[in-house]
Amino acid sequence: MKVRISAAWQRARIPLLAVAIAAAVTLTAVGLIQLIRICTNLAFHGVFSTAESAPGFETWGAWAIAVPVIGGLIIGVMARWGSPAIRGHGIPEAMQAIGTADSRISARVAILKPLSAAISIGTGGPFGAEGPIIATGGAIGSLVGQWLPSSPVQRKILLAAGAAAGMTAIFGTPLAAVLLAVELLLFEYRGRSFLPVALAAGTAMALRSLFHEPLPMFPYAFERTPDLPIAGGSLVIGAICGLLAVAVTKAVYALEDGFEKLPVHWMWWPAIGGIAVGAIGWIEPRTMGVGYDNLRVLLDGHLAVKTIAALAVLKFLSWWIALGSGTSGGTLAPLMTVGGAAGALCAHMLHGVPYLADFPIGLGVLIGMAATFAGASRAFLASVAFAYEATHAADSFGALLLGCGAAVLVSRMLMKETIMTEKLARRGLRIPSDYEPDFLHSLRVGTVMETRPLVAGPEETIADLADRLGTPGSPWHDVRLVPVAAADGTLLAVISRADLFASLEARPHATLLEAGVLRPVTIHADDFLSDAVDRMILHGIGRLPVVDRSASPKLVGLLTRRSILEARRHRQDMDRLPATSLTPATDAS
The missing domain is CATH 1.10.3080.10 (Clc chloride channel)
Known part of the structure; x- marks a missing residue:
């Protein structure tokens, strides 16, 4: 029971954190809007107020031309002695954090980015508040992922959740915010990442209503039938x-x-x-x-x-x-x-x-x-x-x-x-512009494995197998792993080419069962290639015997790195335009 509760909590932890992050980001977004209004009123009208106003020249006249210059000076000082990461429009910086820093953004950026944006926009900068709050929301999500035990992928999800919440809080567009996170930050459409981001955007949308922000943001009535x-x-x-x-x-x-x-x-x-x-x-x-x-x-x-x-x-x-x-x-x-x-x-x-x-x-x-x-x-x-x-x-x-x-x-x-x-x-960082499901998640092992690998018997000696593998021109000259199976096909052991020739001089007459690995790592034909690759990486091996699911597993094939690369090559060939398609087909008759 404790194991089940623990597993359920691990699945629910990131979505729940995303909701909490969305609440914090929404409050931050509302605070940013208020701060922009304060800066605008102070800079252009000489009053301290949170009332909505626009930059203008009514109060200071032509002297107000200097207001954006003063704002720029403040931003320059903040960037130099605070954090250079506050420069720019925010989203590329979030993308860079995902690509090169395991989704880590500093607390300094989370504080200085909205403050610098409020000063920049409040002193007449021709920008919207959405970019800075997206960057700030991402920073808040990243910080939570750093403060609590989280993997780089989980931090990326929390960063994207914060960014989506920020965009939703500003514009009231939760679906667009989720899609923006998918297309520019996550580059994947999986339940583990999509659901937390969606929950964050939905939470921000609900909380946004408490502050009476306009909805829709830009009302427009189009009632003509498309033609x-x-x-x-x-x-x-x-x-x-x-x-x-x-x-x-x-x-x-x-x-x-x-x-x-x-x-x-x-x-x-x-x-x-x-x-x-x-x-x-x-x-x-x-x-x-x-x-x-x-x-x-x-x-x-x-x-x-x-x-x-x-x-x-x-x-x-x-x-x-x-x-x-x-x-x-x-x-x-x-x-x-x-x-x-x-x-x-x-x-x-x-x-x-x-x-x-x-x-x-x-x-x-x-x-x-x-x-x-x-x-x-x-x-x-x-x-x-x-x-x-x-x-x-x-x-x-x-x-x-x-x-x-x-x-x-x-x-x-x-x-x-x-x-x-x-x-x-x-800067040398490649960001994918397209995303597609990993082909390893869609192909079964049985579709790419070698169905007739070299198989040795349990009584065969090291010397006998070495002769077969070492003969020039032999079809088995490049074999790197040999399964050892009984007469009925039951897998008993495996022996690698390296281990075989390492044992040849010391004990050439030993059987393969004596020299091989008796409990090899295996995979099933109906498993996905992604499972097989994960298993190869975990155990540091490049080949897997493929067995059935019977009580005494029988060998049905062998999966090699070459098999996986061939599957990848075939996938690439499917995207290529055949040369013959460039010429019109002719009637063979």
């Missing part, structure tokens, strides 16, 4: 936004390279970026701060084309320079603002095309938001789910699938890495 013009326009907008995503990604990293060439310490870069943020904000104040209202206004579809174009260009420039300078901030909201504006411009363009003249502007914005993020990050499912959950526009699903699919297709054709992985690739 062919909608589908065609969605594909066009998605493809254009895919091109935009590629251009944005390359531009961000080109500017980062440019900052690297400056003859000043990187601590000063955020302040330099702050000069551009303040100057652009003086031209268009809506480029500063989180900018969630920009998305709501765009979705209404009533902005003039010139206003939309100005917002798109200036928001991009402000965010591009600020992010390239290495300050603390997120990418999701700015990318969606730029993409939404681009989608609106595309929708206006489509109004001059026959059969597409009534394409909804709001739908163009929605597709542009989702498709640009999908193209830049390749988090396809998360992008589609986010657009639905953030707007509750259920009838837009088909259009979103087409738009995001076109954007990802363009992105994959023109760009090797993503906005999330380019920085890591430059």
